[in-house]
Amino acid sequence: MGKFADKYFKVCPWEVVEEGFDPEYGRVSESIFSLGNEYMGVRGYFEEGYSGDKLQGSYLNGIYEENITEKSAYKGISNRGTFMVNxxxxxxxxxxxxxxxxxxxxxxxxxxxxxxxxxxxxxxxxxxxxxxxxxxxxxxxxxxxxxxxxxxxxxxxxxxxxxxxxxxxxxxxxxxxxxxxxxxxxxxxxxxxxxxxxxxxxxxxxxxxxxxxxxxxxxxxxxxxxxxxxxxxxxxxxxxxxxxxxxxxxxxxxxxxxxxxxxxxxxxxxxxxxxxxxxxxxGAKKYDEVLAENRAYWNDIWNTFDVSIEGDDDNQQGIRYCIFQMHQTYHGEDSDMNIGAKGLTGEAYGGNAFWDTETYCLPFYLFNNPKAARNLLEYRYNTLPQAIERAGDLDCDGACYPIATLDGTESCTLWQHASLQFQPSTAVAYGIRHYVKITGDKAFLYEKGLEMLVQICHFLATRGQWSSRTGKFGYYGVMGPDEFQMMVNNNCYTNFMAKKTFEYTIDVLSETKAVKPEAYAQIQKKLGLDEAELDNWSRMAENMRIPLEEATGIYEQHEGYFDLPHIDIKAIPVTDFPLYHNWSYDRIYRNDMIKQPDVLMFMFLHNQDFSCQSKKVNYEFYEPRCIHESSLSPSVHSVLASELGRHREAFDFFSFATRMDLDNYNRNTREGLHTTSIAAAWVNIVYGFGGMRSDGEMLLFNPSIPAAWKSYSFRVLYRNAVLEVKVMKETIIFKTINSLETKIKIYGKDYSIGGEALEIPVPEEWRG
Amino acid sequence: MGKFADKYFKVCPWEVVEEGFDPEYGRVSESIFSLGNEYMGVRGYFEEGYSGDKLQGSYLNGIYEENITEKSAYKGISNRGTFMVNxxxxxxxxxxxxxxxxxxxxxxxxxxxxxxxxxxxxxxxxxxxxxxxxxxxxxxxxxxxxxxxxxxxxxxxxxxxxxxxxxxxxxxxxxxxxxxxxxxxxxxxxxxxxxxxxxxxxxxxxxxxxxxxxxxxxxxxxxxxxxxxxxxxxxxxxxxxxxxxxxxxxxxxxxxxxxxxxxxxxxxxxxxxxxxxxxxxxGAKKYDEVLAENRAYWNDIWNTFDVSIEGDDDNQQGIRYCIFQMHQTYHGEDSDMNIGAKGLTGEAYGGNAFWDTETYCLPFYLFNNPKAARNLLEYRYNTLPQAIERAGDLDCDGACYPIATLDGTESCTLWQHASLQFQPSTAVAYGIRHYVKITGDKAFLYEKGLEMLVQICHFLATRGQWSSRTGKFGYYGVMGPDEFQMMVNNNCYTNFMAKKTFEYTIDVLSETKAVKPEAYAQIQKKLGLDEAELDNWSRMAENMRIPLEEATGIYEQHEGYFDLPHIDIKAIPVTDFPLYHNWSYDRIYRNDMIKQPDVLMFMFLHNQDFSCQSKKVNYEFYEPRCIHESSLSPSVHSVLASELGRHREAFDFFSFATRMDLDNYNRNTREGLHTTSIAAAWVNIVYGFGGMRSDGEMLLFNPSIPAAWKSYSFRVLYRNAVLEVKVMKETIIFKTINSLETKIKIYGKDYSIGGEALEIPVPEEWRG
Missing domain, CATH: 2.70.98.40 (Glycoside hydrolase, family 65, N-terminal domain)
Known part of the structure; x- marks a missing residue:
């Protein structure tokens, strides 16, 4: 992976400490010492004035400036970029x-x-x-x-x-x-x-x-x-x-x-x-009075949702810093706010929110702060009109969620991303499904979720096309989350996620029709939905083209991917990175190198749809082709590596997840924190080592423990129960700390967990 | 084709006449009445001042302004557009x-x-x-x-x-x-x-x-x-x-x-x-004196190279207007000048020269004004340093000629065109081959042509890639001349033209080695060319991937093209045109509709490499998929239709070629003349109806005559002989008007043509 740690800050369990001031490191420290409370954020700059190098940033969530460029002669290309303004x-x-x-x-x-x-x-x-x-x-x-x-x-x-x-x-x-x-x-x-x-x-x-x-x-x-x-x-x-x-x-x-x-x-x-x-x-409040409120707030957070790691001080501090920053960035105060790629800590990515919100951040909130999770989805509901307008700009029906946004409009002025990437829309659908599954909040589903699902399906149905030769339905001229394969046909991720979106929406509609006929009638009336359309969606889902090589079980990332010239990514000189600066733009896009693993990604999200063997062959095929230029990529690899029993590899991929910024692994922490990667660190521990799976009807756990750790524990909120999982070298203890009972599956067996500790041995193959 | 004529100007054999002034038509008339002499051009605007709507343009060939936009963060994307300035x-x-x-x-x-x-x-x-x-x-x-x-x-x-x-x-x-x-x-x-x-x-x-x-x-x-x-x-x-x-x-x-x-x-x-x-x-010259010089100049042109059409006044005027505008735009005065897409008659396309120069204009000059033809190639030699720099920007060796240029640098700031389209480079190679074949000017080949060929091959060798799975060499992430298939792998045209470029260069090098060892040694030394590299090129040419469906003989325009969703282009409402304004940008690119026929194009350029059957099946497959949004497309269809004996169709495709601007068929003549299409009109008569082929060792003729015409005649300069071809309903007369002998093939038989008229009957199947 070729990433190296800067060891600059002191490692302490509950603090981040800088002793002595290194001006060369000033911007990194400003980022690391950023404060936020969802409403606003301020970098750790010197308030008394500083004539040295700095990025003196103070931001407000959702307050932006516009950058309006010349109107394109082509239809559907946004010429208005928005960015969170200092x-x-x-x-x-x-x-x-x-x-x-x-x-x-x-x-x-x-x-x-x-x-x-x-x-x-x-x-x-x-x-x-x-x-x-x-x-x-x-x-x-x-x-x-x-x-x-x-x-x-x-x-x-x-x-x-x-x-x-x-x-x-x-x-x-x-x-x-x-x-x-x-x-x-x-x-x-x-x-x-x-x-x-x-x-x-x-x-x-x-x-x-x-x-x-x-x-x-x-x-x-x-x-x-x-x-x-x-x-x-x-x-x-x-x-x-x-x-x-x-x-x-x-x-x-x-x-x-x-x-x-x-x-x-x-x-x-x-x-x-x-x-x-x-x-x-x-302004009349006293400093100490407000401080006491804050102490109580954080006390509550840590008491309920701390992740503790014994035997690894670096990761202990790292994961706490991640949790701390997640809560600082967003805690569900306001459904008009979202989570920028760098939170409220810098200008990179213009404060815009991406599909990361539903894909990486939402799980964190689902299991820690369901109100925040719901508000993130409410944000998408509030901005549904903009998504509908965007779909229209793209000559489609329904709703197309923007690739980057502050106010719900498309803020990305690069057409190749804004017009070809649809993972935000399927991510919203996935997020609704995930939220409803974990919280059981059907009211949200009927009132708002369903409307979004239907509009997303409208979009997917009109953006997709049938190939007369193959008789299959699919998406042409798309870019998957992997931005290194720019304009392809039938990207596996796009198609698979669309298929699942159709299927889930049809299921929900039929359930609603049965259980809540008035909600169903309302949706039908509001959106002019008829049975023929649902049949259409069924046919599309059923005939969705998912390129797969039967002989090997390897999914082809998109049609023609297997025929692409091969690059040995290990042979690329380290001085060529980042490739966008050192390689001609088009050169990145014409070989089998990937930036992040689309196939592994849908196997992570819909984990229980795939056999272990299928995950294994695809992991083995795609892992050597991935250069992880997205900071979200290593965690997905780590989670799957754990599942596949590749514990050492899982730990290697995890190794800088919690300390991405504290140790400045990507050499760009000065621009702000990798906020959405911070969420991935939590996912990495809970889904990776903890082996939790939340995409089925029941929570599953297959915990493993990295060799270097003595023990670790985490807590997740699941239908009101606070479930604690403490994983030690040889045994695991499960209990709920608020005494509510909850049913889960551990290593394939059903258990009911309550206030009483249940101790289970770690099977040999799950010891790291 | 859905194009309609505006019948505004009077039809006269030697004039264009407007009687009565329609201000609504003012800009079209300004374009039509444009004057040029290669060095400069002036639209037909009212010099006494005019407060109505106008495009008061006065241009100088090669005098441009720059439009420098924000430097892209990505490598190889030009941020400097140049445009011919009013x-x-x-x-x-x-x-x-x-x-x-x-x-x-x-x-x-x-x-x-x-x-x-x-x-x-x-x-x-x-x-x-x-x-x-x-x-x-x-x-x-x-x-x-x-x-x-x-x-x-x-x-x-x-x-x-x-x-x-x-x-x-x-x-x-x-x-x-x-x-x-x-x-x-x-x-x-x-x-x-x-x-x-x-x-x-x-x-x-x-x-x-x-x-x-x-x-x-x-x-x-x-x-x-x-x-x-x-x-x-x-x-x-x-x-x-x-x-x-x-x-x-x-x-x-x-x-x-x-x-x-x-x-x-x-x-x-x-x-x-x-x-x-x-x-x-x-300034001391008298008006009448300069006028007399002009009269003599034009007299000479018309005496030597007029195309006459009996029985079709519209096309008679049209083709003369085309020839007139070609000579006005360029006649080889200066090798630092080239031919903009709109000549010197308007601002559209910024006066930039495209691959049209070598592909459409060069044949006109080759057979009318070889000095001009040579100067167009000299222009490419003069700008070889810029093409070498551009290849470097694209992380390649050798020379990559720009998609649009005024001064030899890449003037197109849309990366998808500038970084993915290589037809200008193979067009230069084709132009050199064509020029040398027709004129026999080997001195140019050894002094300049060879160097360009080698540099183009360097580029083609480093831009192409081997697929490890298919074992074939090809081009990934490209756009062919057909801009409706934006970013594809192994476009047939690109690959075929690259193959031919390698082969021709290798042939020329081996001939040079034998015939002009000192020229060969010089090139070898100057460009550091070794035998291993030539072997490489041979292997690339030999293993070039040219997608072909064996069963049908249809070339697949690019890998995966056959699987694309089909559009019935006849069902597109006329109000949707031009598509770029009315369709979402990406929508154009994800179906089997083509803008111009890449496969037919290389069958036109290397006509004698393909059997009649091959041309037939490919014509029948691609013609219904082509919407001719490029004004160059109909002529290629017309030429092939003539060859395939589809005479009615050939005439339909030709029908607006000569009068594209005089009758404002594309409704945008107000922006300037379609200068490079004007060249295609000449190509259409000489190669289409005249059935001339110039891509082999000998000139071929298979003349046919449109049903509506009584007769037509044209002249071509071929190795100093001026060959006149007069095609009547039942017979054709060939002779050289300067008494030089020349060998040609007519309807498959060899003839030697001299000052004495040779009369040959038109075979039944060639009567339109």
């Missing part, structure tokens, strides 16, 4: 002592330490500052975002003079001028600034999309402060002095509100007054 | 009578007549102008471009007052402000303007590319004129009065020089002085 610096601070401004790129400092506490979500940074005038001051910045009150962020600055007493000049402000990295300029106009009732406020509006953000804050300090209020272009701040007393720590706090308004026609004055009201209300 | 209006004129400016959009006129004389190349426009003050003035504008002196254009304005005597105010100037249509602005800066030695001059420079154009003119008038010189932004002009005498015609002439400088680092002062010198020299 917004207001609500932590803006400047410290000046004896006329010298603190700036870690220039100031003399020592004892630098930055620390993210995963039990509270607090990021702390401390160091000693030596001024040119010989003064020595201990400085500590703390910040966190409230997990309870979405718009609220807190900051505490503690100052402790070591060798002097005196005054320090402080500026605490709101700044809309930070540049959006990829555009190299600020994309905000500042509409209004002001101070009233102790709230300093500022209102910005994006230049193209016209969305608005209000930021406001209060300063809380035991020491009475004498403020000067200053406005400067897109920045406004309070200036004040803090009296310092030698050897004694003094602190002041900021409680800030950031309020986003997506409705672009709303009167800015109204946004200002709404924001001001919230800032008044939440 | 330049100086050197005909700028304004006429003012009693304060009223002549403007055909507003003025009251009658008896409008516009006339293009194909025996002189003069465009004349006359009408009666009625002023608001009741005056009546006959106005006549004439213009032509010198076919002898590339930079020279002439204009004559004749004024004849019907009912008054008096003065008319005239402005005659140079204007760099006309907008470039697609950009909606002028793309020129005016660097210098001035008047000296009776020459009014102006120097412009393109804003991005930095190329320069000097324009200068002299006014010649029997009447002594009193000039005022005026400069205004990008316009400068002479203002003067002309005295008018009732009932008497008065005229004045302008002789203008337009001098283009492609060297962007040249000192503008130097360009100015060079231009001024030329303007002084040529």
């Amino acid at each position: 917004g207001v610096d609500w932590l803006y601070t400047r410290l000046e002592l004896d006329g010298e401004e603190l700036d870690l790129a220039r100031s003399k400092i020592s004892s630098f330490k930055r620390r993210l506490d995963m039990k509270t979500g607090v990021l702390t940074r401390e160091f000693l500052w030596y001024t040119k005038t010989g003064k020595e001051l201990r400085v500590e910045f703390s910040r966190f975002l409230s997990m309870i009150t979405p718009r609220l962020g807190c900051q505490r600055i503690t100052l402790e003079p070591v060798n002097f007493s005196g005054k320090i000049a402080v500026k605490a402000g709101l700044d809309f001028s930070p540049i959006h990295e990829t555009m190299q300029r600020s994309l905000w106009d500042c509409l209004k600034q002001g101070i009233s009732d102790g709230v300093t406020g500022s209102l910005g509006r994006t230049k193209s999309s016209g969305q608005m953000v209000y930021a406001g804050f209060k300063i809380q300090s035991k020491q009475p402060l004498d403020y000067t209020y200053v406005e400067k272009d897109k920045l406004n701040y309070l200036g004040f002095d803090i009296a310092l007393d030698k050897g004694k720590g003094t602190c002041f706090d900021r409680t800030a509100v950031v309020h986003a308004e997506k409705n672009t026609v709303k009167n800015p004055e109204k946004v200002w007054s709404e924001g001001s009201e919230l800032a008044n209300l939440y | 330049g100086v209006d050197w005909l700028y004129t304004r006429l003012e009578l009693d304060g009223e400016e002549l403007d055909l959009a507003r003025s009251k006129i009658s008896s409008f007549k516009r006339r293009l004389d194909m025996k002189t190349g003069v465009l004349t426009r006359e009408f009666l102008w009625y002023t608001k003050t009741g005056k009546e003035l006959r106005v006549e504008f004439s213009r032509f471009l010198s076919m002898i002196t590339p930079r020279l254009g002439c204009q004559r304005i004749t004024l004849e007052p019907v009912n008054f005597s008096g003065k008319i105010a005239v402005k005659a100037g140079l204007d760099f402000s006309p907008i470039h249509e697609t950009m909606q602005r002028s793309l020129w800066d005016c660097l210098k303007q001035g008047i000296s030695d009776g020459v009014t001059g102006s120097l412009g420079r393109t804003k991005s590319s930095g190329q320069m154009v000097y324009a200068g003119f002299k006014i010649q008038s029997k009447q002594p004129l009193d000039y005022t010189y005026v400069e205004k932004d990008k316009l400068n002009y002479l203002g003067f009065d002309i005295a008018l005498d009732k009932g008497k015609g008065t005229c004045f002439d302008r002789t203008a020089v337009v001098h283009a400088e492609k060297n962007t680092v040249k000192n503008p002062e130097k360009v100015w002085s060079e231009g001024s010198e030329l303007a002084n020299l040529y």
Whole structure:
């Protein structure tokens, strides 16, 4: 796999710690120390200003700018890209002592330490500052975002003079001028600034999309402060002095509100007054009070859903960091929000959500936070009108979900992806099926899920075509999830997932007709669905072309794939990576190398549809052809390798899953965290080593344990029961921690698990 | 085919005539009345100014602007498009009578007549102008471009007052402000303007590319004129009065020089002085003197290469118009120039040259003007360095000729075309072969042709790949000339033409080794060519994958083509055309519909490699699948239909070839003429009805005659002999008009043709 760890951060079970500051590593650290609370996110940048290299990012979920390019002369090609826009610096601070401004790129400092506490979500940074005038001051910045009150962020600055007493000049402000990295300029106009009732406020509006953000804050300090209020272009701040007393720590706090308004026609004055009201209300909260709420929130999370690993400190810290970041990025607060490929931690992929949401993130929430899982599906329901419009742009009926999106519209302006990849639509269908199966939430299915399923089927039925020669139904001119086979006919993944979507939808419709005739009638009426159409879908599903070489049992990724020139991927020089930068664009697409394994992917998703032998031959065929240029690819390999008893290989593929970012394996963590890969790490432990399968009528477990681990345990929420699985070298203990009974299958045998621990030996072949 | 004729222009044997002016048809007429002399072109716009709808175009061959878009993150994708830029209006004129400016959009006129004389190349426009003050003035504008002196254009304005005597105010100037249509602005800066030695001059420079154009003119008038010189932004002009005498015609002439400088680092002062010198020299020429030269030039052309058709006035005018426009567009003056898809008559396709040059235009010149044919190939030799660089961009060795170009670099920024279509490279190789075969010019082959051939083979050898499963060599991820099958493997055309290129190059190398060892040694040394490489090429040619269904003899256009969903193209509603505007982009690419016939195309080019039966089954299979969205497609069908004895069908496919633009069949003549299709019309008569074949060792003829024609005749230059073929209903007469003997094959029998007429009966099966 040719990936190497940077060992920069300290390995601790509940913290991420940086000791000493390496400016070369500054952007990576900013990413790693990102905070988020679903509503907003802020990178771990230095709020006191920093003249060195940085990506000073502050983002709001769903607040975007547009990039509108020349309208294509061709139909169905989107010319409007949207991207999550770097917004207001609500932590803006400047410290000046004896006329010298603190700036870690220039100031003399020592004892630098930055620390993210995963039990509270607090990021702390401390160091000693030596001024040119010989003064020595201990400085500590703390910040966190409230997990309870979405718009609220807190900051505490503690100052402790070591060798002097005196005054320090402080500026605490709101700044809309930070540049959006990829555009190299600020994309905000500042509409209004002001101070009233102790709230300093500022209102910005994006230049193209016209969305608005209000930021406001209060300063809380035991020491009475004498403020000067200053406005400067897109920045406004309070200036004040803090009296310092030698050897004694003094602190002041900021409680800030950031309020986003997506409705672009709303009167800015109204946004200002709404924001001001919230800032008044939440701004009055005390730092310690909000912190206590956060501690309780995280305590609850860890008590219920921690994954513990004994005997592997690296992965222990890694998996906790993954779980921590997942909850920070999304926890189901709002069904108008989704999960960008980099969460709220950077600009890459423009904050857009992809099929990763349903494919990789949804399982995590299904078993940890079903409300969040449901809200992710509600997001797709809310954006169904956009998906219907998109299908129309593609000359099809029904709904085609976008390959990349912020607001439900197609944000990908590369036609080859936007017009040829359909895995988002089948992923939504899969997500509905998965959600309903695990939660039993039929109400959602009847009210919303069914409508999406039917619309997706409409799309699949009109986008597909019959070959008159083979008599088969299939998809021509498509790209599967594997983006290295660009424009092919009858991609196995696309066709198989379409087949399953038709079948599930038909099943659900027939069940609905029987069980909920009024819901069925409503859908029929609303969508003009007739029996002939259902027959059509049946025929399509039944005659779906799934290229398979009978003799070997190997699925052909697409028609003609087996005839492609072969590349020995191990012979590609490491300096050729990433290939997109070093190989001519078309060169990537004309051989049997794959970026991620389409065939293995559908065998993972519909795991129980395939025999072990089938998985084995396909794994053995495709694994050597896959270069894993998608960060999601190794986990799928790891999960299947576990199932196939290739435990060593499973562990090798897992080896950097939990620490992808902590150890900067892909050398691009500086751009932001691989948020959706973080979800895959959890999947890798629970589905891979834990051997859980959730695609059938019952949860299955076939746990194995990596040789290097002493034990590991995880918990999953399943129809209200919290099931704990603790896997040791020789035995496994199953129980539910909330005493509810649940039926599961372990190593092929049925069990009913309750509050009492059930101990089962690990069979020889499952020991890693 | 669903194309309909606009019958707007009068049908005359030697003229194109418009009687009465229809503003709705203004842009079409501007295109039709375009003049060109290879060096420059000017649309038939109204030089006196026109406030109605127009495309006021004036172009210089090879003078372009650049459109540089954001650099792609992917390798090998060009981000620099070049396009022939609308330049100086050197005909700028304004006429003012009693304060009223002549403007055909507003003025009251009658008896409008516009006339293009194909025996002189003069465009004349006359009408009666009625002023608001009741005056009546006959106005006549004439213009032509010198076919002898590339930079020279002439204009004559004749004024004849019907009912008054008096003065008319005239402005005659140079204007760099006309907008470039697609950009909606002028793309020129005016660097210098001035008047000296009776020459009014102006120097412009393109804003991005930095190329320069000097324009200068002299006014010649029997009447002594009193000039005022005026400069205004990008316009400068002479203002003067002309005295008018009732009932008497008065005229004045302008002789203008337009001098283009492609060297962007040249000192503008130097360009100015060079231009001024030329303007002084040529400007002194008299209008009638230059006109006489033109008349002689055209006389020579028509005497030698006219195609005459008895019994079909429409096609008679049409084919003469085609021949006229071909010579106007290109006649081999300069090997730094090429032939844009629309010649010098409009902005569509940006003036770029395509593979059409070697495939459709070259045969016309081969048999009419071998110097021009050679210069077209010299152009490819001159731009070999750019083609080598382009191959490097695509991670290949050798030379890859661009899909669209002005200066030899790839000007197409759509990667799917620029990176996947290789017909330009094999077309250059084919062109070299064709040229050498017809002219016998081996010197060119040894000096330049061979080097191009070897470099093209280097490219073909490194772009192709071996399939380990089939053991065959081929091209993966390509688009053939048929752009409706976008990204396929082993396109028949690509592979077959590559095979022929390898074979021809190997033959030429072995012949050179034997006959010209020093030339061989030089090539070997220059290009580092070794025997192993030649063996490689042999193996590639021998094992080239050419998909063929043995049972039927039908070539499969590419692997998997036969399995594609079928579309009945006749069932597509006419309102869906053009498909690119009305169908989702990807929808076009996923069925068996083709835009142009790749298989028939290589059967046309290498005609004698295929049996009649093979042509028959392939014609019958592909013809119903082709929608001819390329204007070049019908001619290929017509030629093969003639060969297959489908004479009625051949004539139907031919029916709009000669009058594509005169009758505006494609409804887009307003954008400019279909210059490369014009060449195909000639090919259609000579290769189609004339049944000439030039791909073997000897010229063959199998003439047929359309039922509607009484007779037709054409002439071809073949190894210095001018062979005339006159086909009548029952007999054909062959002779050479310059008395040289030449050997040809007629209906399969060998003949030697000389100055004496040989009469041969038309066999029954060849009568249309």
